[in-house]
Amino acid sequence: MSELTFKIIFIVAIFGISLFVAMYTTYAERKLAAFLQDRLGPNRAGPFGLLQPLADGVKLFFKEEFIPRVSDRILFIAGPAIFMCTALMTSAVIPFAPDLEINGTTYSMQAADLNVGILYLFGVVSLGVYGILVGGWASNNKFSLLGAIRAASQNISYELAMGLSIVSLVMVSSSLSLRDIVDQQSGWSWNIIYQPLGFLIFIVCAFAETNRAPFDLPECETELIGGYHTEFSSMKLGLYLFAEYIHVFISSAVLASLYFGGYQFPYVSDLDPGLVKTLLGGLVMFAKTGFFIFLFIWIRWTLPRFRYDQLMNLGWKVLIPLAVLNVLITALFILI
Amino acid sequence: MDKIFYILAALTLIAAFMVVISRHPIRSVLFLVATFFLISAQYILLNAQFLALVNIIVYAGAIMVLFLFVIMFLNLSRDLERFASWMPIAAAGISVGGIGLLLLASYRGAQISTDTVGNYDSGLVEQIGEVLYRDYLFPMEVCSVLFLVAMIGIVLLNRKERELPAKLPLP
Amino acid sequence: MNPELILHLILWPPLAGFLINGVFGARMPKWLVSTIACFSPLLSFAASVAAYIQLAGQATTVKLYTWFVGEGSAIVDFSFLIDNLSIVMLFVVTGVGTLIHVYSIGYMSGDRGFHRFFAYLNLFVFFMLLLVLGSNLVVLFAGWEGVGLCSFLLIGFWYDNLEYNRAASKAFVMNRIGDLAFLVAIFLTIYTTGAVSFADLHDTMTNDVRINDPAYVAISLLFFIGVCGKSAQIPLFTWLPDAMAGPTPVSALIHAATMVTAGIYLIARMHFMYDLVPVTQLVIGITGCLTALVAATIALKQNDIKKILAYSTVSQLGFMAVALAAGAYITAIFHLVTHSFFKALLFLGAGSVIHGLHGEQDIRQMGGLRHKMRWTYGVMLVGTIAIAGLPPLSGFFSKDEILTAVHSHNMGFFIALALASAFTAWYMFRMFASVFHGAFRGKNETWEHVHEAPWSMRGPLVVLAVLSLAGGLLGLPAITGQSHRLYNFLVPAIVQPKISASHAFEYALWGISLAVILTLLVICFKRYGSSGPSVPSVTPSFFERLLVNKYFIDEIYERLFVHPLKIAGSWLMHRGDYGIIDRVVHFPGKVVESGAFALRNLQDGKLSSYLLYSVVALLIFLTLFLIF
Amino acid sequence: MNHIPEIIRTIPLSHYVALSSALFLIGLLGVLIRKNIIIVFMCIEIMLNAVNLLMVAAASYRGDSAGQVMVLFTMAVAAAEVSVGLAIIVMIYKNLKTTNIDLFDQMKG
Incomplete structure (x- = not known):
């Protein structure tokens, strides 16, 4: 199996896993929400309602394809597509498991080991805004446009604090490659120990970047009906919703890799490279990711939504100064 | 494999040209984003990965979002713009053609060295960082001052004028 | 003290005073302005004493x-x-100057331009010092021009009066005529001798004695034209009476005591040259005699107190000029000194009278002031007698010396001057009697408010009166058995034989002049003492009209020079200036203007056009870059 | 990832020069013929990028990081320029209610 073939297979697999995880995140979300609200949740399709996501997908596919007459057709279709693409592109630099060595060839469990992986993450995440902006604007609807503009300004604002929190992380690890960063955190020496404040800032920003509650103002139903996807129906809406869950998954994976050691875990780190280690490492990685997904859902159903000015104040007046402070403290520690 | 370059170059030029001829501002913006992506791809081909990503983050992620923002904000899409009348277009064509000819002429006369230095790492972040912080520290600081000034300038530009009371209170 | 320090102490205080008062005066209290203004010439005076x-x-x-x-x-x-x-x-400059500064504090106290006045006054003193101290013609000329400027500024001091501005301009323009000649004279001097400092000139001219050398004649005549302008000789004297538009202290300082005598000083300074050119001396003598006579006769019929004194000044300057013509340079300087005392005294006294009468200058509106202004009366009496020439006051001795010198030189001059001094006595007594004796002829409410001047004005008057009384002691004639102090003092600087005459002539002269003056005194007091100057008769005689109208000199000048000049000027303006020069000058402007109008369309304010222009500019530059 | 550049090296630098020149000219054309000032502004960005591309290519061929640092500065300045420029455009729009460049005719001296 040549490297290229493996790469292609791996990328397809990652896409599949992403979609699968996202699919079942919706299920988990509904189940958990039901649990938190003392309900049963979906339980008809399949055992425990496990087939519910499939049913939803089928439903979305068969819904009427509706494109408003006054909208910009091409962009109206391009919007969700861009959003989905950018969401899926993110996973390219995430190392999902330790390298696998079979018969002397090394198979990297990572689509692309960019030496500027974090920057790539950033670039692609910032592109996600286009999907929302284009879709929201193309709808030719006041609420959609407002939602889109909210989303864009929210993303841009929180990107700054996020970037600054990562700057201090990079200062500690002195590498921009995600693989390097994960490799450095063998055993228990996770970055969360060195960067607690950075982690806090990052996770808050991650919530805002994924437009999840308590920062889901762009799609705030009470104010903007449905925000940027008000006019969307059928699978285009499905793409928007789905991409959001992919964002959740990727964010969780990134959080796990950056601050919680990724596939690193005591005992697992000490294993010799091989199939066992790769499998165990992958398991560890997905366990941590699952924990963060759970955290995302938990918080969504626990905390009330912010007001828009509160959101902006938090971003510009609290998180950014805190992140700068964090950079300074980190620099101080590095100097000492 | 070197076809990649030519394909990318052709796409870049087409995208850039579409920016110019699109009558819809939003499409112009999107084509411009595409142009930037393609240019970033060229950077990656040139092994300037850091710059490629910075290009995407800065241009595609920030600058173009600003453009998009402003266009949406001003809601310019309502009136599709008509191009300039033939006189300016002719003038523009002549001057652009002239500059093109000049560039061609100077390109003919120029000696572009074809020998390359085998330092493939020059585009890596470590190298750039070293050069930036060793040789160009002061310009970088100046850049940060520039940003500060720009920020203050924008805040001042868009500050709402304090409205004067319609009537002065009588003494 | 070394000479340089003394020089600095003499020269710079007035300039400093000018700068301080001129720049900060408006924001300083009056007492500070006047203190600075008075102390700067006082310091110069002290330094002059040190120099002495x-x-x-x-x-x-x-x-x-x-x-x-x-x-x-x-x-x-x-x-x-x-x-x-x-x-x-x-x-003379710093002493009299200081006194007049002090006097001005009182005189100008109510004026808006208080600080401006003192600034100008200080500036004048500075330039006068420059003039007096300059060791070469160029420095002297700088001072010469400077005092002219100050004179202009101070004549037109009350600039909101158009008439005064005209007087100032007239003075300035007439001085320019003289100054032009002066400048040409300097150029000629440098051209012919190659020297410009007095010492070098003296050496050159005394080594190479050429009587009536054409070059020297030309130079000396040109200098004399300059002197005519500055010292108000015929034909350039008409500005001086008009210069009385300025405040009275200005008339006293500039137009009586110091500036107008600059010409006399110049000739005395250049005496070595004038000794070589008898032709010029003759010209100076004739001019001086004419000036003395004409001015004295005009003064006979004037009714403005300051105008009388102004013509008197012109006349006295004529006396000095004649003395210079006679080669009696020291005598001229002697008269200059005494004249500065008594004429300053008279002007300041007149100022006191004007001050007391709230600006009234017409002697027909005065009379009987001796009852209300005792001090002024006293000092004016001293001044009048001094200028009239009664012994033993200063004027008597200096005038007597001039007459003596002229008598041995040229009989014609002597007669003219004798006549002029008789006229002098006449118009002075006429003025004095009209002002102080008889009954007051002005309005009653004016009489109510007539008052004596404040002490700041009275002080300088008294000092000047004492000087006028005793000034003659500087140069007692030989028959008194005393030595001539001024002569002895000045002989190192001015080489000149001592004036001497037979005792018989001296006694005769004394006796006659005393008799004439006393007679005139009695007649004048009889005639004007009670009724003042007579109302002009209905059918004035030819002479009367001539005198009242100042020989129509202003009118003649108007006809002879100003009018033709105006016609020529306007012709040149229309034909030459507008017709030729302006067209020539405007042509390039028109070209540029029309070009600019064409180019202006490029600057249409449109952003799009500007973008195109910048691209075209880029094209051009690239082309140039490629070609070169 | 070093094998891609090695292949690319077979392309002469002059082709990059041609590409960026063409890009530059397209940007210039856009600047001159478009009337919407925002588009004009975007075309200026194209021109900037053309220059950047050439600089990166040259730096890469020469193996000199300094050229890339310069590009970094260009980007920084461009970002500042765009933000200020857009703010000005918004202000102009507020006052004139247009972004048509031909109607900006108040720049007479």
Whole structure:
């Protein structure tokens, strides 16, 4: 199996896993929400309602394809597509498991080991805004446009604090490659120990970047009906919703890799490279990711939504100064 | 494999040209984003990965979002713009053609060295960082001052004028 | 003290006073302005005393730096000469100057331009010192022009009066005529002798004695035209009576005591040259005699108190000029000094009268003021007798000396001057009697408010009165058995034989003049003492009309010079200026303007056009870059 | 990832020069013929990028990081320029209610 073939297979697999995880995140979300609200949740399709996501997908596919007459057709279709693409592109630099060595060839469990992986993450995440902006604007609807503009300004604002929190992380690890960063955190020496404040800032920003509650103002139903996807129906809406869950998954994976050691875990780190280690490492990685997904859902159903000015104040007046402070403290520690 | 370059170059030029001829501002913006992506791809081909990503983050992620923002904000899409009348277009064509000819002429006369230095790492972040912080520290600081000034300038530009009371209170 | 320090102390305080008062005066209290203004000439006076003590008898040249090197070899230094002549002039300028400054505090106290006035006054003193101290013609000329400027500024001091501005302009323009001649004379001097400092000129001219050398004649005549302008000789004297538009202290300081005598000083300074040119001396003599006579006769019929004094000044300057013509330079300086005392006294006294009468200058509206202004009356009496020439006051001795000198020189001059001095006595007594005797002829409410001047004005008057009384002691004639102090003092600076005459002539002269003056005194008091100057008769005689209208000189000048000049000027303006020069000058402007109008369309304010222009510019630059 | 550049090296630098020149000219054309000032502004960005591309290519061929640093500065300045420029455009729009460049005719001296 040549490297290229493996790469292609791996990328397809990652896409599949992403979609699968996202699919079942919706299920988990509904189940958990039901649990938190003392309900049963979906339980008809399949055992425990496990087939519910499939049913939803089928439903979305068969819904009427509706494109408003006054909208910009091409962009109206391009919007969700861009959003989905950018969401899926993110996973390219995430190392999902330790390298696998079979018969002397090394198979990297990572689509692309960019030496500027974090920057790539950033670039692609910032592109996600286009999907929302284009879709929201193309709808030719006041609420959609407002939602889109909210989303864009929210993303841009929180990107700054996020970037600054990562700057201090990079200062500690002195590498921009995600693989390097994960490799450095063998055993228990996770970055969360060195960067607690950075982690806090990052996770808050991650919530805002994924437009999840308590920062889901762009799609705030009470104010903007449905925000940027008000006019969307059928699978285009499905793409928007789905991409959001992919964002959740990727964010969780990134959080796990950056601050919680990724596939690193005591005992697992000490294993010799091989199939066992790769499998165990992958398991560890997905366990941590699952924990963060759970955290995302938990918080969504626990905390009330912010007001828009509160959101902006938090971003510009609290998180950014805190992140700068964090950079300074980190620099101080590095100097000492 | 070197076809990649030519394909990318052709796409870049087409995208850039579409920016110019699109009558819809939003499409112009999107084509411009595409142009930037393609240019970033060229950077990656040139092994300037850091710059490629910075290009995407800065241009595609920030600058173009600003453009998009402003266009949406001003809601310019309502009136599709008509191009300039033939006189300016002719003038523009002549001057652009002239500059093109000049560039061609100077390109003919120029000696572009074809020998390359085998330092493939020059585009890596470590190298750039070293050069930036060793040789160009002061310009970088100046850049940060520039940003500060720009920020203050924008805040001042868009500050709402304090409205004067319609009537002065009588003494 | 070394000479340089003394020089600095003399020269700079007035300039400093001018700068301080001129720049900050408006924001300073009046007492500070006047203190600064009065102390700066006082300091110069003190320094002059120091110069007298330290440097008398030796000519000291202080060179500050080389100003410029003229064409050829004439090196013009910014240097100063302190010899006995300049010391005498220093005393006059700074002494009388200080007194007039003090007087001005009272006189100008109510004026809006208080600080401006003192600033100008200080500036005048500075330039006068420059003039007096300059060791070469160029520095002297700088001072000469400077005092002219100050004179202009001070005549037009009350600039909101158009008439005064005209007077100022007239003075300035007439002085320009003289100054032009002066300047040409300097150029000629440098051209012919290659020297510009007095010492060098003296050496050159005394080594190479050429009587009536054409070049010297030309130079001396040109200098004399300059002197005519500055010292108000015929034909350039008409500005001086008009200059009375300025405040009275100005008339006293500039137009009686100091500036107008600058011409006399210049000729005395250049005496070595004038000794060589009898032709010019004759011209000066005739001019001086004419001036003395004409001005004295005009003064007979004037009714403005200051105008009378102004014509009197012109007349006295004529006396000095004649003395110079007779080669009696020291006598001229002697008269200059005494004249500065009594004429300043008279002007200041007149100022006191005007002050007391709230601006009234017409002697027909005065009379009987001796009852209300005792001090002024006293000092004016001293001044009047001094100028009229009663012994033993200063005027008597100096005028007597002039007459003596002229008598041995030229009989015609002597007769003219004798006549002029008789007229002098007449118009002075007429004025004095009209002002102070008889009954008051003005309005009753004016009489109510007539008051004596404040002490700041009275003080200088008294000092000047004492000087006028005792000034004659400087130069007692030989028959008194005393030595002539001024002569002895000035002889190192001015080489000149002692004036001497037979005792019989002297006694005769004394006797006659005393008799004539006393007779005139009695007649005048009889005639004007009670009723003042007579109302002009209905059918005035030819002479009367001539005198009242000042010989129609202004009108003649108007017809002879101003009018043709105006016609020629307007013709040239229309034909020459507008017709030729303006067209020539405007042509390039028109070209540029029309070009600019064409190019202006490029600047249509459109952003799009500008973008295109910048691209075109890029094209052009690239092309140039490629070609070269 | 070093094998891609090695292949690319077979392309002469002059082709990059041609590409960026063409890009530059397209940007210039856009600047001159478009009337919407925002588009004009975007075309200026194209021109900037053309220059950047050439600089990166040259730096890469020469193996000199300094050229890339310069590009970094260009980007920084461009970002500042765009933000200020857009703010000005918004202000102009507020006052004139247009972004048509031909109607900005108040720049007469």
